[in-house]
Amino acid sequence: MSSDLLIVGAGILGLSHAYAAARRGLKVRVFERSATPLGASVRNFGQALVTGQPPGPMLDLARQSRDIWAHWAQACGFQLKRNGSYLFARTEAEEHLLEAFCAGRAREHGYNVALLQGAALNDLYGGQFRHHRAALHGEDDQQLYSREAIPALINYLAQELNVEFHFSTLVRHVEPGQLHSTAGRFRGEQIIVCSGHDYQTLLAESIAPLNPQICRLQMLRARPRLELNLQHAVLTGLSCVHYGAFADLPQAAPVQAQILREAPHLHEHGIHLLISPTPHGDLIIGDSHDYGSDASPFNAEQVDDWLIELAEQTLGCTLQVLERWQGVYGSRGPAPFSFVQAAAGISIALMHTGVGMSVGPAMAERNITALWGPAC
Numbered sequence: 001m002s003s004d005l006l007i008v009g010a011g012i013l014g015l016s017h018a019y020a021a022a023r024r025g026l027k028v029r030v031f032e033r034s035a036t037p038l039g040a041s042v043r044n045f046g047q048a049l050v051t052g053q054p055p056g057p058m059l060d061l062a063r064q065s066r067d068i069w070a071h072w073a074q075a076c077g078f079q080l081k082r083n084g085s086y087l088f089a090r091t092e093a094e095e096h097l098l099e100a101f102c103a104g105r106a107r108e109h110g111y112n113v114a115l116l117q118g119a120a121l122n123d124l125y126g127g128q129f130r131h132h133r134a135a136l137h138g139e140d141d142q143q144l145y146s147r148e149a150i151p152a153l154i155n156y157l158a159q160e161l162n163v164e165f166h167f168s169t170l171v172r173h174v175e176p177g178q179l180h181s182t183a184g185r186f187r188g189e190q191i192i193v194c195s196g197h198d199y200q201t202l203l204a205e206s207i208a209p210l211n212p213q214i215c216r217l218q219m220l221r222a223r224p225r226l227e228l229n230l231q232h233a234v235l236t237g238l239s240c241v242h243y244g245a246f247a248d249l250p251q252a253a254p255v256q257a258q259i260l261r262e263a264p265h266l267h268e269h270g271i272h273l274l275i276s277p278t279p280h281g282d283l284i285i286g287d288s289h290d291y292g293s294d295a296s297p298f299n300a301e302q303v304d305d306w307l308i309e310l311a312e313q314t315l316g317c318t319l320q321v322l323e324r325w326q327g328v329y330g331s332r333g334p335a336p337f338s339f340v341q342a343a344a345g346i347s348i349a350l351m352h353t354g355v356g357m358s359v360g361p362a363m364a365e366r367n368i369t370a371l372w373g374p375a376c
Helices: 012-022 057-076 092-103 105-109 146-160 204-210 237-241 252-262 264-268 301-315 356-372
Strands: 002-008 028-031 085-089 113-116 134-138 142-144 164-166 171-175 178-181 184-193 213-224 233-236 274-277 283-286 290-292 319-331 337-343 346-351
Touching (some): 012 356, 057 356, 092 105, 092 237, 092 252, 142 146, 204 337, 252 264, 337 356
Parallel strands (some): 085 233, 184 346
Antiparallel strands (some): 274 283, 337 346
């Protein structure tokens, strides 16, 4: 039972590494403790954002990942919206920040964006968003429905690239060249652990120096009470103090000050609004951010109420909540991501932010290139 690569975890990082290796003709096995992926990769918004990434490595990875997602959507047959996102400025300070971004950083680093104001904003979705001051159209941003895209990617890897999956299989221990699991012992030239926010089951001693934390999110799925037919991912100026493309600009300080002055509860609970349409007419809405060494299982109804209120204000319509759940992802490590060599032939791939869908595919391609060289 020898393979070129053994991967622990079938989330987006594990699947991305499996794809990068399998397309080089390598024999790959993937181990997942549950019967289907249940972690951050299926609980998220499915937003693969380029616009929000800061200049430098994260922006480069997001752009490269964009092309990989396009290939996967075509090969796997899942829906991928490639028409971008809209980030709405609700206040004068948010509008000034977007104007400064477009005039400076966007031009300098080639962000593919357009700022809609006046008549252009009023024409958007038949005037549904005219109560905002401006909208930044991030034209390179993509959006997918993770609950359908991740299983479709797994099926493609298994059927077309001969990746062998072992679901409902707990990996108990890894050592150079060997993996011990509830399905038996397996041999592999390389082992990559993509265990998400589980920092204790495997290689805890190698992970501990990173001092990672866990971020817990409150999220919803809702249906608008009018025929909105939303086809774009939606954000607001709240995201400008969260995403690196905007947060360090001088014009972000007044936005943050206004939030602290007028809505301190949003800052306290890390709330910034994201809305993603599903292929079925529903909307995924969130989120809040609660950091710690463990994820409390208890959601606050008040946080959900604030999220719903923000979403209804942004969309200009009322919502019917269909589902509520908790997202959990790894966060606050020494960098946005880590690739740690734990032992000979054993490495760990970890995200320390919530942008795994945006940069994970290219991050994995880079890691596999470091191990086996570029693909032919």
